[in-house]
Amino acid sequence: MNLHSGKFYWQTTLPNPPAYPVLEENINCDVLIIGGGCSGAHCANFLSDTDLKVVVIDKRKIGTGSTCVNTALIQYLGDKMLFELVNSFGEDAAILHTKLCEEAINDIEKASLTSDIDTEFKRRDSLYYASDHEGNEKLKKEFYFLQKHDFKVDWLTKEQIRKRYSFEKESALYIYNDGEINPFKYTHGLLLHAQKKGIQIFENTKISGKKLQKKVATFYTENGYSIQARYVIIAAGYEGLEFKREKNSVISSTYAVVTNPVDDFTNWYKQTLIWETARPYIYMRTTQDHRIIIGGLDVNTTYPEDRDAKIIHKKEQLIEEFNHLFPNIVVYPEFYLGAFYGGTHDGLPIIGEYEEFPNCYFLFAYGDNGLVYSNALAKIMRDVLVNGSHPAMDLYHQTRS
Secondary structure (H helix, E strand, C coil): CCEEEEEHHHHHHHHCCCCCCCCCCCCCEEEEEEEECCCHHHHHHHHCEEEEEEEEEECCCCCCCCHCCCCCEEECCCCCCHHHHHHCHHHHHHHHHHHHHHHHHHHHHHHHHCCCCCCCCCCEEEEEECCCHHHHHHHHHHHHHHHHCCCEEEEHHHHHHHHEEEECCCCEEEEEEEEEEHHHHHHHHHHHHHCCCCEEEECCCCCCEECCCCHHHHHHHHCCCCEEEHHHHHHHHHHHHCCCCCCCEEEEEEEEEEECCCCCCCCHHHHHHEEEECCCCCCEEEECCCCCCEEEEECEEEEEEHHHHHHHHHHHHHHHHHHHHHCCCCCCCEEEEEEEEEEECCCCCCCCCCCCCCCCCEEECCCCHHHHHHHEEEEHHHHHHCCCCCCCCHHHHHCCC
């Protein structure tokens, strides 16, 4: 799958990343993880504390799939608003999901603190502003459930927003203790940690075939070797759909720019993460070296040629959107991209189990909080493989109602 195009930023922050060998022998393991992006790395990290023999493979260099273009706003609220999840799944299920995302942010922070690579993780608050009057009414519903369940959030009025920022909006939620991270460094840090604990990692190792039996799965590589495993976790991002189509998934295209370094953030209160109630929405964050990431302007196309033809225009639009909010900050795009983006129809990520794939689990950590979702799903998978169950498995299973 042609996942992305453009001039990428994250790889420039780690110009000599860790390298891993190509698989050149037949091997056996308890768990095979297919995918060396953030989803596969989260699975490897959690399983590294078990007695299971684990192997990770990726058909590319580690972290160069969708992970290398992830804009990595670390938030517990998602594209599907909390009150909408309550309407779809009930209050208990919606709050469980939100609490698991909040817990995942804590896990990401913990893993970052023990990483041998500086992941650039930093706690950031979020400003979630109303794009229009309808957005204001949605934020009121959101605020009700967040307050009811003790999430740390404030309601900001037009005047309060004006005092903190260079723009004016009817209202906003000010959400505490979200975060930001460098996803490329983070993924390599997780896998280095897992490797030290005995997990085998192979890159440039492409799957070309499989044989699935009741008690063992065998996957064959393009260069003629086999991997036998009791369990398989397919954590291949959007390319997981090349193994198995999932009717609840939705693929579209998204865009982002990374600007020149900026000296003065006076009118950007605490360099919060910023996003809005409009759909599709514009979002922005800052980086460790004082750049600004601006993303959004999603379009419903799954053709890479169509996606890429819009990159230059979208790049200019994203800068214009930023200038509307921060007219006193002078920016230009040093890096830019167009990429495939995956979500789900009902707003929750998916753990897939399918009859034609015995002993295989699909991690579809789809949604705007993919890095957070992949952590939450990987933690569930560890408990399912080690203990046989997890209380939230039914919530994310593809058979959910």
